[in-house]
Amino acid sequence: MQLTAPASRRTGIRDTDGMAVASFILGLLGLLVLNLFLGPIAIVLASIALWRGTERRGRALLGLGLGVADLLVLAAFMEFDSTISWSF
Template sequence: MNTLTKPHTERDAAGTTGPRKPAQAPETDAAPDRAANQATTAQPSRSRADGMAVASFIFGLLGTLVGNIVLGPCALIFGGLALAHHTNRRGRALLGIALGAIDLAILLTLVTTDGTVSWHIGG
């Protein structure tokens, strides 16, 4: 008989042969696999952190143009939270933090030079 077509058999304790059964892990009453639970719970947290990184960047970018008194601190907070939650978009979170700091520097410059918190052009 050809070895390629010969079915794999195995002897059991009684000495009878039969088809080989796939190996099975022993059943235990232990808690579910923690790594699998962490992987499923980490995914929503990670995507939420990615959203915070993008929000930080957008708030920082918009804050350089308008509303830097509100959007600058929001960019700093969202960027910090995204980094704390281990975002995949670390560069975007850092850029949002940098833009948020620039927003606050612009605000500080406007307050000290003009005594106002808004942009204006001209005299």
């Protein structure tokens, strides 16, 4: 019975590590496209990963920062262009 507890604990950590990496990738992609959607998703995934105690804390913090940057970029373009969408 003690053998199953560490295995299930490792699965939970691996899930949170995946959330941390996913938040980083989505936050990075959000700087280029769909920042209205990818930014908040990156913030939520990073927050959940940090709350659950991920081993990839740096990636989760980067994902959180990039998610916030996505929303700041969106706000800046909305201010300069006076619209929700922006183009190259």
